[in-house]
Every structure is written in C-alpha cells, then in structure tokens.
Amino acid sequence: MNNTESKKKVIVVGGGIAGLSAGIYALKAGFEAEIYEKNPVAGGECMGWNRQGYHIDNCIHWLTGTDSKTKLWEVWKTCGAIDENTEYANTSKFYSSRLGDKEVSLWNDLEKTQKELIEAAPEDEKEIRKFIQHVEYAKSCVIPSDKPMDMMGVKDYIEMGKDMADMPKVMKEYGKINCAQLTDRFQSPVMKKLMTDYLPADYTAYSLIVSYATMASGNGNIPLKGSLAMTLRIVKRFKEMGGVLHTNTPTKRVIIEGKKATGIELEDGTIVKADDVITAVDTRFLYGRLIDEKYMPKDLRKAYADSKAYPVTSGFQTAFAIDSDFSGEDTIFFECDPIKIGDRTFTRMSVKSYAYDKSFAPEGKTVLQANVVQTDADYLYWESLSKDEYKAKKDELSAEITKRIVKEFPELEGRITLLDCWTPLTYNRYCNAYHGSYMGFVTTVGNKQMRFKGVVKGVNNLFIAGQWVMSPGGLPIAVVSGKFAVQRILKRDRRSIEI
Ligand SMILES: Cc1cc2nc3c(=O)[nH]c(=O)nc-3n(C[C@H](O)[C@H](O)[C@H](O)COP(=O)(O)OP(=O)(O)OC[C@H]3O[C@@H](n4cnc5c(N)ncnc54)[C@H](O)[C@@H]3O)c2cc1C
Missing domain, CATH: 3.30.70 (Alpha-Beta Plaits)
Structure with missing residues (x-):
C-alpha cells in the first residue's frame, strides 16, 4: 500500500453491525473511516435497552460463528465482538413446543432430543430419526466469510464443497418443502407444532434444520451480557483503531456526480466529502431515499413487489x-x-x-x-x-x-x-x-434466494453492506457484508483482498 492510498477516506452510512464491520475492515485496510449513524447509539437491530432496573435484550437468540474453528469466528473476533475469553449463556435447548399435556423440545443434545421425541411421538419414529440425522448433517453448514462468493475461485469452491460435504443431503431431503409441508410428514399433533412454531410456516424446512444444527453444534451460542454489550465492544474496537463514529447524525442522501459518489449530505445540510462510500442501511430505504430508485437491482425490485413470494417477518x-x-x-x-x-x-x-x-x-x-x-x-x-x-x-x-x-x-x-x-x-x-423486518427476505420454496453484489451499477465508488445483500440476513450476513464491501474497494484498487 502506498501513502496516497492510506489517506483515502471511506464514509459508512449506518452504524449497525454491517456498518461497524465495514468501518473496522476499512481501517484494517489502511483507510480513514467515519461512520454516520442516525440513532444516539450504534448497533441498529443488535440492540438492548433498560426499563425500571431491568435490561431488555432484543436480538441475539443465537450468534452463528461462536465456534472458534470457523472463519466466521475470526471475523467476529476482528470486530471485537467475541474472543477466546467470551463467556456464553448456559442454555441447553433451541426451544420447546407445548400442546395440551404434551411438551417436546429441541435440545442441543441431539441424542437426548431423538430419545424424547420418539417417546412423545412413537408413531413418528422414522421421521424423527431422519430429521435428527439431517440436523447432524447440517452441522457442516458454514457461511462464506473469507471473501464474497463472486470473488471465489475454483479452489475456494472445492474447499467449501469439502467443508459442507453433507449439506447436499439436507437440501435434497428438506430443500424443496416449507415448514408447513414438513408437518405433513408427522402424525403427532405436537410434533407438527414443533416444526412450525419457531420459523414461520412458509420458511423452507432446511432453514429450520440449519438453525437447529447451529445451536446443536455449539456454533450458535449467546454471549453473556447480550446484544447491546456486544455492539458496544465492536464500537470500542472501531474507535480504538482510530475510527470516528458520529451518532445522532442521520444521512439525507449520497451525493452522486456522474459516475462518482463524492460524499454524503446529512439531514442538517452538512456535506461530507469521501473517496468511497459504503451504505449499510436497509436497502428499501437506500434505494429511493439515499440514492435514486433507478439503481435498485432487478431481483430486489421484483422481491419488494411480491411480498407473497418474498415475505419478511x-x-x-x-x-x-x-x-x-x-x-x-x-x-x-x-x-x-x-x-x-x-x-x-x-x-x-x-x-x-x-x-x-x-x-x-x-x-x-x-x-x-x-x-x-x-x-x-x-x-x-x-x-x-x-x-x-x-x-x-x-x-x-x-x-x-x-x-x-x-x-x-x-x-x-x-x-x-x-x-x-x-x-x-x-x-x-x-x-x-x-x-x-428482523432479517432479510424469508427463503420460501420456489423463490430465488436473494443475493446481490454490493455494488451500484454505474457508480464505481459506492458499495453496499447490510443483511439484505444475502438471504436470510441476520447477524452473520451483516458482519461479513461489511468486510466484503471493503474487499470490493480493494479489488477495484487492484490491491490484495486479504484483510
Ligand atoms: C428481535 C430480533 C431478534 C433477532 N435475533 C437474531 C438472532 O438471534 N441471530 C441473528 O443472527 N440475527 C438476529 N436478528 C437479526 C439481526 O439483528 C440483524 O440481521 C442485524 O442486526 C442487521 O444488521 P445491519 O447492520 O445489516 O442492519 P441494521 O441493524 O438495520 O443497521 C442499519 C443501521 O443504519 C442506521 N440508519 C438507517 N437509516 C439511516 C440514515 N438515514 N442515516 C444514518 N444511519 C441510518 C440505523 O439506525 C441502523 O443503526 C434479530 C433481529 C431482531 C429485530
């Protein structure tokens, strides 16, 4: 990297997990980084607040990437969210479903779950065994965290295929049905409830299997002190690295002149100049409010127009x-x-x-x-x-x-x-x-999983991070999308994308 590059200034709009991650990776890449967040506290949906001496934690039910052997863990660690000393909640199950006098649970311990479910619903033994077996297979599911998928080469795909060797079995068995259809495979009424209680009925069944597998594999723990504390650790990391966070500072628009984003205009009229801009806000707000709606990718436009095929929760x-x-x-x-x-x-x-x-x-x-x-x-x-x-x-x-x-x-x-x-x-x-919406679009059967490059066609220095760039969204997608946005800047500048 030469000195001119190191002085480049990246502005990030939105201080949720994606924006904070973008800021941290921008600093890591040698840029100056400033985040503009409209709320008094950064964190966006990864939030908690106090009432009458109690703390209301309103996000992390599970944090994918708490297994230190995963690449996603490295990303969380780089962002200061978790490390080797993080303490996690001592929870033992995903959830329970009650119906009448019956109660069944998805314990983190798969053997215990299988035994209990078969006891509660012996008529469904075969289907229960199949379900548990596929949760076991789904433990191999990982979120690509090294680089954006469109920057992956053959070698990367081979490695990913090896890591996720058992996932095709899960997709074959549960990829083409939704949770409502999954209930048809069970006879026991309480088992039917168990299959549709957590995720809405139109979610693909494999989403339930993968979510449960994340908990069961120990890769989806809950850091103690909760969501706000994690956000504040990330903010601390950003500031310690030299980043500047402006809170209570809503952005009105990204200024685009010709093919270049020259900076942003704040709601109070202040203009802030930048070399590169990363937006990390909800994409429905981005297109039409921060930038012209004409920039919205076709697939995204289609999704917003059809909330039956692309619902949110x-x-x-x-x-x-x-x-x-x-x-x-x-x-x-x-x-x-x-x-x-x-x-x-x-x-x-x-x-x-x-x-x-x-x-x-x-x-x-x-x-x-x-x-x-x-x-x-x-x-x-x-x-x-x-x-x-x-x-x-x-x-x-x-x-x-x-x-x-x-x-x-x-x-x-x-x-x-x-x-x-x-x-x-x-x-x-x-x-x-x-x-x-809590997350991105729900992955329903038959809809094309939403995934778009975080770039704006025709503007070569405006990048998009945030959970909407890849379904189903959530914290892991938010945090990697921030990193990916910075890698897109590096690639454009013909620099190494290893950060
Ligand atoms: C109740 C609940 C439970 C959840 N549970 C989990 C869970 O267990 N596991 C999991 O992985 N995920 C969970 N999620 C999802 C997770 O919280 C989100 O996926 C993630 O926080 C999204 O991050 P983001 O940075 O993409 O977006 P956001 O959090 O939406 O961040 C966008 C930021 O941009 C700011 N902003 C917007 N407009 C402007 C503007 N004009 N100017 C400046 N700033 C602006 C916003 O204030 C916000 O801070 C949950 C969400 C909710 C609500």
Whole structure:
C-alpha cells in the first residue's frame, strides 16, 4: 500500500453491525473511516435497552460463528465482538413446543432430543430419526466469510464443497418443502407444532434444520451480557483503531456526480466529502431515499413487489419483569386464547425467559419476553392506525398477552409486570427497517434466494453492506457484508483482498 492510498477516506452510512464491520475492515485496510449513524447509539437491530432496573435484550437468540474453528469466528473476533475469553449463556435447548399435556423440545443434545421425541411421538419414529440425522448433517453448514462468493475461485469452491460435504443431503431431503409441508410428514399433533412454531410456516424446512444444527453444534451460542454489550465492544474496537463514529447524525442522501459518489449530505445540510462510500442501511430505504430508485437491482425490485413470494417477518413483542427466578423456560411455544391483530387471529404464542443472564435483572428476578410473529400484512395494519389507535391497540394487546401468560403459567399470578411493548413499526422508526423486518427476505420454496453484489451499477465508488445483500440476513450476513464491501474497494484498487 502506498501513502496516497492510506489517506483515502471511506464514509459508512449506518452504524449497525454491517456498518461497524465495514468501518473496522476499512481501517484494517489502511483507510480513514467515519461512520454516520442516525440513532444516539450504534448497533441498529443488535440492540438492548433498560426499563425500571431491568435490561431488555432484543436480538441475539443465537450468534452463528461462536465456534472458534470457523472463519466466521475470526471475523467476529476482528470486530471485537467475541474472543477466546467470551463467556456464553448456559442454555441447553433451541426451544420447546407445548400442546395440551404434551411438551417436546429441541435440545442441543441431539441424542437426548431423538430419545424424547420418539417417546412423545412413537408413531413418528422414522421421521424423527431422519430429521435428527439431517440436523447432524447440517452441522457442516458454514457461511462464506473469507471473501464474497463472486470473488471465489475454483479452489475456494472445492474447499467449501469439502467443508459442507453433507449439506447436499439436507437440501435434497428438506430443500424443496416449507415448514408447513414438513408437518405433513408427522402424525403427532405436537410434533407438527414443533416444526412450525419457531420459523414461520412458509420458511423452507432446511432453514429450520440449519438453525437447529447451529445451536446443536455449539456454533450458535449467546454471549453473556447480550446484544447491546456486544455492539458496544465492536464500537470500542472501531474507535480504538482510530475510527470516528458520529451518532445522532442521520444521512439525507449520497451525493452522486456522474459516475462518482463524492460524499454524503446529512439531514442538517452538512456535506461530507469521501473517496468511497459504503451504505449499510436497509436497502428499501437506500434505494429511493439515499440514492435514486433507478439503481435498485432487478431481483430486489421484483422481491419488494411480491411480498407473497418474498415475505419478511417481524413481531409484536412484550417484555415483563418477573418477581421470581423463572428459569427453565428458555423459549416455549403454547396454545393461547385467540388474539386478534388486524385481520389475523393468533392461537399460538411464545415466551422466552432471560434467566440465563443474571446481568439482565435484579437478584431473584427475571426478564420474560413474549412474541407474536408478524407479517408484511400485519405491518400495514399497524401503519394504518392513527397515533391514538396505535397506542390503544398496544395497551390492549399487552394486557391480553399478560393474561394468556398467566393462564399458561399460573405461578406467575401477581408476579408479572409489564416493562415495555413494541411493534413492527418500532423497528421501522428506529432502524428504517422495511416492514419492521428482523432479517432479510424469508427463503420460501420456489423463490430465488436473494443475493446481490454490493455494488451500484454505474457508480464505481459506492458499495453496499447490510443483511439484505444475502438471504436470510441476520447477524452473520451483516458482519461479513461489511468486510466484503471493503474487499470490493480493494479489488477495484487492484490491491490484495486479504484483510
Ligand atoms: C428481535 C430480533 C431478534 C433477532 N435475533 C437474531 C438472532 O438471534 N441471530 C441473528 O443472527 N440475527 C438476529 N436478528 C437479526 C439481526 O439483528 C440483524 O440481521 C442485524 O442486526 C442487521 O444488521 P445491519 O447492520 O445489516 O442492519 P441494521 O441493524 O438495520 O443497521 C442499519 C443501521 O443504519 C442506521 N440508519 C438507517 N437509516 C439511516 C440514515 N438515514 N442515516 C444514518 N444511519 C441510518 C440505523 O439506525 C441502523 O443503526 C434479530 C433481529 C431482531 C429485530
């Protein structure tokens, strides 16, 4: 690298995990890096907040890449998120499903799970064994973290193929059906629930298998102290490396002159010049707000126009203070009296106990969160409400949900206090998240998995990071996309992409 290159300035718009990663890798590559984030705290959806002496952790249910033998772990480590000394929550299962007097669980221990599931549903033994066997195969699934796939050569593909040798079996058996269709393979009603409780029914079945395999293989642990603490560690790393983070500083647009992005204009009118710009915001917000919609790739345009084939998921969530040590119920789904939100009625919901992290609540007390999964249509319902209607609906639902939790767990009577509730709109307001989405597009059967190069056609110094560049999104895609954006700059400059 020569001196001129080292003085180049990279501006990153958006300080979520993707933006922070882009900033860190830009510094690592020898650039100056500044991140512009609209919120008072960086982190975007990898967030947590305090209420009445309790901490509400609102992201990491599992962090893919906690196995130090994986390349993704190296990326997290470079970003300061985790290292050899990181302590993880001592959780033992993915989740449980209850139906009537039956309860089944997906334990991290696959043998234990298989034994229990067969005991609970002997009529499904063959299908249970097949399911568990394929979870075992799916433990080999890795997220490419070295370089963008379009920069991979034959040797890289051969190596990836070797690493993921068993994944074709998973795709063959579960790649062409969704979770709803997976339930047809089981006779036991509680097994059917287990297959559709966690991921929405239109998710491909292999997504469930891979998610469970990540937990079961020890590559999806939860760092203690949660999401916000992890974000703050990444921010610290960025600043220690010399990066500049501007919070409370929303960007209005990326300035494009001819074929060049010359910088950004902030909401207050300030112009900031840059040599290269990386955007790390939601792509629905990017195209049409930060840059002209004409730059949107065709596939992405198609996806936004067809929310049936390319749905997203969000949630109506509530957090409670529990006046007891409510452990043992990590995540559990159960039947509930019907709850109506807009046109849709729900008869199942879940609670998750955060008893596994003592730092979230005063001694002897626990945080419990409940979630009702929300879709694109639900988002539009929330959006259609007036301010007063919105508040009234939130209050009404929170009270209804509290009642249902107490009905399912009578021991909580008189011991449960609402701390906060939030909707898909909250994620849009806070992060500009499309339809309040947690992740990228849901991978449904038959839809083309969304993946696009993080470049802007016709503008050779504007790059895109963020979870939307590759389905299904999530933290691992966000963190590698930041690295990949910097590698695209290096490749354009004919420098080594090894960073
Ligand atoms: C409830 C919940 C649970 C989740 N659980 C998990 C999990 O267990 N495991 C997992 O892997 N993933 C999980 N995710 C997903 C994960 O949080 C996201 O995939 C990831 O945080 C996305 O990162 P990002 O940087 O791509 O986007 P974002 O987090 O959306 O970051 C974008 C950033 O850009 C900022 N921004 C937007 N507009 C502007 C502007 N005009 N100017 C300046 N800044 C702007 C936003 O404020 C935000 O900080 C969960 C998400 C949610 C909501």
